[in-house]
Structure formats: C-alpha cells, structure tokens
Amino acid sequence: MTILNESGIPDVLPPLHAVNGLAERLPGVLVVVAGTQAEAHLVQSLPAVPSPNLPPSPRNPRVIFAVLDPYDPPQQGLLASRIVETAAGLRGTELVLVVAGRTAESLGVDAAFEARLVARKLDLPAEVVNPDAPYEVPGTLSTDLEDRVLAALVDLCPKRRTSDLVDTASPAKRGGLFGSLLGGGRDASDSSQFRPVVVLGGAFSPEAVRELTAELSRAGVEVAGAVPGPGIGDLPPLGEGTVVAVMDPNLTTAVTVAEKRGATVVRTLMPVGVDGTARFVQDVAEEAGSRTSEVVRARSAWEDLGALRNRIRGKRIFFAGDTGLEIPLARFLADAGAVVLEVGAPRLDRRFLAAELQALGPDVDVVVSPDYRGQMKRIDEARPDLVISSPGLHLPLVARGHLCRSPRDFLRAGPYGYEGARRILELLAHTLERAETLDSVNL
Amino acid sequence: MKLLRGVYEGPESHGILRVAVSIRGLHTVLRALPGETYFPTLYGIRERTGEMVPVTLSPLRARPEDSMAPGNLTRDLSGVVRRHPKTETVILARSEAALLAGETIPLTSLPEIEGTGRAPKLVTFSWEGLGIRETEAAELVLEDLIRAHLQDRPERSPYPTVNLFGPPIFGPGAAAEYAEAERLLDLIGVEVNARVPLRADVGDLARLPRAWANVLLYREVGESATLYLQDELGMPRVTTPMIGAAGTGAALRAVGELCQLDPKSVQRAIWAELARTAKLPWYARLEPPETFRGRRAAIFGDFTYPLGLGYALAREVGLEVASCGTYLTHLERDFLFHAHTFTEGAFVEDDPEEVAARIEAAEPDLIVGTQLEEGVADSLGVPFLPLCPPVAGRPFVERPLIGYAGSSVLADALDGALRGTRTEAAGEAGMQWTDGALQEVAEVPPFMRGRARRLAEERARQQGSGEVTREIFLESRS
16 A cells, blocks of 8 residues: 655645535534634535535525624624524523634634533533634644644543542442352453443434444443534533544544543554454444454455455446545455455544554555646546545546445435445446446436 | 515625635635534535635634644635635625624734745735625625736637636536536637636636626625726626526627627627527427416516516516515615516515515416415415525526526426416415404415415315305314
8 A cells, every 4th residue: 555645736625515414413402603704604505425416405494604794793792692592592592602713713704602601591512613723733634623623522522530430330340249259250350340431423314323333232332422423412521431443534623632531542453344343243242341243244245245346346446536435435345356446545643543544455545635627537547336425526526437426425325334335346246237327328 | 674574685794705715715714603614514505516615713712822723814815825825815705693793803914824925915805894795795805806916918719708707606506607607609600718706716816807898697695896897997787687598699789799799690609599599589489378377476586587587577477576676775776667567566675584485466377486475385385486685496407597598497387387287276366365364364374374264165165155254264274
C-alpha cells in the first residue's frame, strides 16, 4: 500500500448538508443554523441524501435559520431569546443544537453563551456545533457535521460514576460467595468483569446498528445502547468503565470526547465486511470482558457470500472519496476479490485509522486530499468497472461512460455487520447487472 | 437578525456563480471556506447534465503559506490559468465568509498562458458586499461582464436583430424560455443576435451592440445591463413580460415598432399564433365563467413571473388576484407599482413564514408560488402551481412559461388545478374552536397551521365532539 498526498481540492459535499438528515434522524432535536444567507441557502438547497434523482427533502420544521445581518450583529442574548420563542412553538423538543460556524463567530455571536442561556431558560440541553472548526489532520469530509453532532450527543450521555462501578461490582462479589455454595454463581461472577458497550456511529443506518448490536449480544457482550439512539432521552450512560465501539471511520471528534470522559474506545477494524465485522466483534468483546472467537462465524459468512463474490471477482473499482467510509469498503472489496485501483481520502487520520490501513491489501493506493481533475484523468485512463464517486464528479463521470455509485448509497443500504457485507456485494452486483442490461439495449 | 424557516435567495456569490457559469469561456474562482464546495454538486442535481462546472474553489485556510495545497489566492488564480488554457476570462467571486474575513484582492491582472503570450482577463467586483443577495448580484455581474468585454462598437446588423436577456442557469425551464422567444421573434422576422446570459460566450458579449434592440425576458437579471446599453449606446429595450397571450403580443408589437417592421405583418403573425399555439385565451373562453367567478389566487415569487402571471390571471383568465408578492426587497418600489395595476394585496416580504401568513390571510383558492409555498398550499388544502423560481423539480422536458407556448402551458396548469376543487370546506365548516385551542393554533408556525387545524377537526369528529378543545388539539398533534 502506498499513501500519496496530492494536495488538491477534494470534491466533497459541504458538511452542512447533513443538517436536514440529522434533524430527521434525531426526533426531538431543534437545529438552529446561525450564520448568513449563505449557510441557510446551502442547507436548504442540498438534499439530505444528494442524488441526481432525488428532489430536495421536504422542509423540516425542526430546522431553522438564524440569518444574521452583517451590518447589525445581534446583541448578546437576542439569539437565545428568539430560539426560546421558537422552541415554545414546537412540541416535544428535547435538545437544541446551535450550528454556528466561522461567519457567526466573525459577526461576534458567542454561540456557547447563547446555548447556555437557551439551556437555562428552556431547562433543556443545548449544544453548540461548529462545522468550521479545523481538525488536527487537514481536510474536510462530508460527514464532519455528523461527527460533531455525535460528539455533542456523547457529551449529553449520562456519566457513569465511580460509585456506580463499585455498586455493580459489590453484589457480584457477594454472589460469588453464595454462588459457590449454591452452584449457580458462575454466571454472576462472570458478568462482574463485563463492561457495558456503547455503539457509536451509523447515524443514517439505524437498522444496521440494530443488527450489529444483536451480533455483539450473540458474542456475549452487554450492549448498553447506541449513540445516536432512538431518542435523546434514551442515550446510554457513557464514562469510565464503558467500552465504546466505533462504527464509522470519520468520528474522530466524537471519539475524542468519549475518551475524555474516561471511556475505553476500541481501536480495531470498522464493522464493514466479513473480516472487519469478525475483528470488530472479537476485539470489542475482549475489551468488554468476554472471550469469543468469530473465526467459525466469519468462515461461514465468507462461504455464504461465495456466489456474490464470483460476480464481483476481478472487477476494477475506483473510490473517489467523500464520506471516509471508502477505506473500510475498499478493504472488504479487495478481500472479496475485486481489484481496488485507488482510494481517495479527502482527510486521512493515519493514527485513528491505523488498523484499517494495516489491513488494506498491499496493492491498494490511497490518495490523500485528491485533486478532482487528477482523479478524473486517472479514471479516464484506467477505465474502471465501477467508480464509487464523489458528489460533484458523479454526473460528469456518468456522462463519460463510467458506471458510478455514490458512497451514500452504501450508507443507506447499511454496510455494517455480516448482513451488511452481503448488502454491499448485492448492491455492487445489481449495479453491474443493470449496467449490462442497459448496455444490451439496442438504441 | 431574523429567524427563518427557509430562504428564497442565496448569497451574493451564488448569484455571481449562476451568471458566470451560464456564460461559456469564463472560469470562476470561488474564494470561500473549505466546506463551501457545493456548487458542482448543486449544478449536477439541478441541471442533470454531465458537464464539469468551470468553478474552482480557493479555500480560506489558516496558514496557506505552510504548504503547497490550495489556499493562497494568488497561487490559486495562476493555477486556474495554467490548468485551463482556453479560458478567456477569470472571475473572482467571494463568499460571505471570505468577505467577512476582509481580504483584499491580491492581483489586478493574471499571468500569461504559456506559449501564447495571451493573458486571460481578470474580472473582480468592486460592489461585492454582505448586504447583497443572489438576484441583485446576478444583475450587477451581468452588467460588469458586458462592460468588461464590450470593445469598439461593431456595425449594426443590416437586418433587424435583437438581444435576448433571459434567466441564468437554475431558472425553471430557462433554455425553453429563450427558445420560445426566439421562435416568436423569428415569426415576425427578427433575428436573435445574442442570448444573454444562458449559453452565451464571451464573443457574444462583445457583439451585443450589433442588435437593434434588447428584449428583456427576465428583468431581474438583465435590468442594469440593458440600462447601461441604453445609456451608453442608445440601444432601446422592451421590458413587457412575455407572459400570457396579451403580454406576449404587447412585447412583440413593441419589438416590431423598434425594428421598423410593418405593423400589419406583425399583427398577422400574432393572429396566426393565437389561432395555433396560444391556448390561454381559448381556455378562458371555453371554461364556464363559474369556474373563475369569485375565485381568488395568491401569487408569490421573484419579479417577472408574479407580475406577468398576475396580469394574465387577473385580466386574461378573470381570477381575482387576492395577493401578489415578491421576495426581491431591492425591487420593492417597481414591484408595488406594477402589481397595484391588478391587485390590492401587493406585498414585499422575504420571510417564508410571513409570506405564509399573508397568503393564508388572503384565503386563496389557488396558490402560485415558489417551492417554499408548497407547504402553505398543502396546509390550506388548495391547489398549488410551482411556477416561480426557486422551484425544486427538474423535469427532463423543459417547458417555457413565456410566449404563446407558455400561455398554453399555463392554461394546462390552471385547467388541472381549478377543475373540481370547488366544493371542499363547505360541508365541513361550522366546527367550533375554544379559545384555548385557538391560542395553541397561534403557536404553530403559519405554514403548518392549516394542516394542524384539519387534523384537529378530524380528531374532534372521530371523538364525536362538536368543538375543538385545547386537549383535542394537543392530542391531534402528538
């Protein structure tokens, strides 16, 4: 594997596009986008799931725009009081997210202060999300806002106190004492070493998160919940003694926040593809205190995928890079027999993705911060069988006769877990099949 | 500061991009935050063509000197020249974030293209500012681009020609609008010299003075450019919106006059079209008068479309235009002046919720509006025609709304919307609301109010209650 930094302008979807999707995904959230006309226009014109064939998503009453007048910046507290008025008109608000980036900051809006004020007046949690804050590693991913919102949610999870830990530990000890007499103590003493697991990520594939949770429970792991969960009130406790299992390769901020709270974040492969899921389940289980081997399960999963693998074997695939999920996908597809020509990574946090990069086959090239013109040229030269495109290149590539899928299509299908591995291969196989059918039409 | 549920217009940089991308041979450098890479994607979603947009992002970064990655504006501008050697003009647009950062423009001219000795023109805009919005910026950009490319005055064409000033990209059915105007002008014997800005090229901008007159299809964008050409070169202009059969006829007659055509032959061409393609007058005569009597329409949009449609609906069809509004606050005076000729309820407003409240107060039977008014129509349960930009849908078959063909499109739309929607609401009226329930309704955002009301009344009927109480209302909402 080689990693090349192209220092280009990668083609990614603006992170702000996720506002609509997140507002739909998290019921009870009021999202206030503070900024100028530009931010409001951007959020409104890009649909939650951009695809050339989808109309913009219907307006969500839980997304509002605080359009600041650059010549008359608001007084301190005005934003907060307007948010409070709006929240009063919406029933069932559980959380206020203030999305305030660089423009709000340069117009002198102290978003953190306003959020605190909102929280106090409404007696609800209110968090600030800054879409423009730079990452440690330079670059932008289209999932950056999602990452930051998840970070805010992690921050809202109830904390596990040290006393709780003691509490949970002590009855088990007693159980051990009586248990040895009664003969039924083995289970109880075992569970004392278990640490609860919180699944982090998969915001847009809740179904897949449920499957993965089931997979973990099967391996004897106690899953306390997921972030984001079904609702704001259902956030699992997260703190010292919690094990965090990360599902997306781009949640660096959320992971940092979880680590700051004392949780143990499992550094392993993403649960994408068969081997990825097996390693993920095994490592998370180990960290949680349960020993399990996924070898048998992985082998049977690979066997089940045999027919599908035959359909994509030898197919040449190019990843343009947009969501950050490309690296685990490329790893799985290379293992499944496809030829991965190149993986674009608008931002590559090598430390965070160490396990993934190690597992990536020797023949795969990663291009960091790719330049879209260079990518276009390389795609035209290599003529891959399939391009996992980026949003701005999608149509131009289709027009040049390349077969394209958006990485978002995979996210929507739910790429996680053993079943997710099947869904990924099915999606690819169907795409290739349909292209063949269309090619055979005599126009 | 305003708390809005949506915006009708984008920022100034979006207006610049819309005009700049419409014209060929230009390349735009957008100075913006690294997260503002939306334009190629939006172009793909809206236009659904496979073209690459000639827009390059120059991201605002903390310390661009530290690396060779894009971020240094001077370097990015010369990079564009190097990478796109065929570009004739490079435009610099700055997003609101870039304007707030207070950067100065580092260059006044661009380096030469290797091997040719020719340097592309650099066009920057001195008027760029934070208070300007999409449409106004588009108008100013077009004028500046024409100023920048106008050279010595070329000979006037030997036969009558006109320039068409129409909508830029993302306008609904933009290409079809130009095509319809061109078809009609051809019928009266006038050739089109240049179409501006959609798919014009830089050469077209220089050739503009060849024409005898300028025809404004979309005044929002062409206004100051045509005024400039009028003042500077004495080119007359036709501003009547070509919407509806009457408007189209008036515009064609005006063109005929400016081009010194025989009025009788122009009139013959108009009659022939009225007999063949223009179905709006035919529809108005065919439909029984009861279809229109006492029915109220509310219209909201930009400038040309609401005015043209308002006139056509009020005069040619005979609907009562209860309210007619625009979101273009910078055209307030002009708009009110024209709108008062056919409606009492003219207004200017750019907050979608206020617009929703205005429309709701007008109690319309038909709403013609932008994509943001769809929810209002839905909540009031009245038919909705999304005919004013911005609109969401991108049909593969574009239909014009201007000209005679456009009048038929309008007739079809009205026919579909007004047929058989007369009797609803009548039988369901009479449900009483308690004060508490009414107070709760007032808390609901206007564009959702009608729907909330309907749901609550349904709920009350289910429970067999004769009036809607606060409890029933809250239940219906949860």
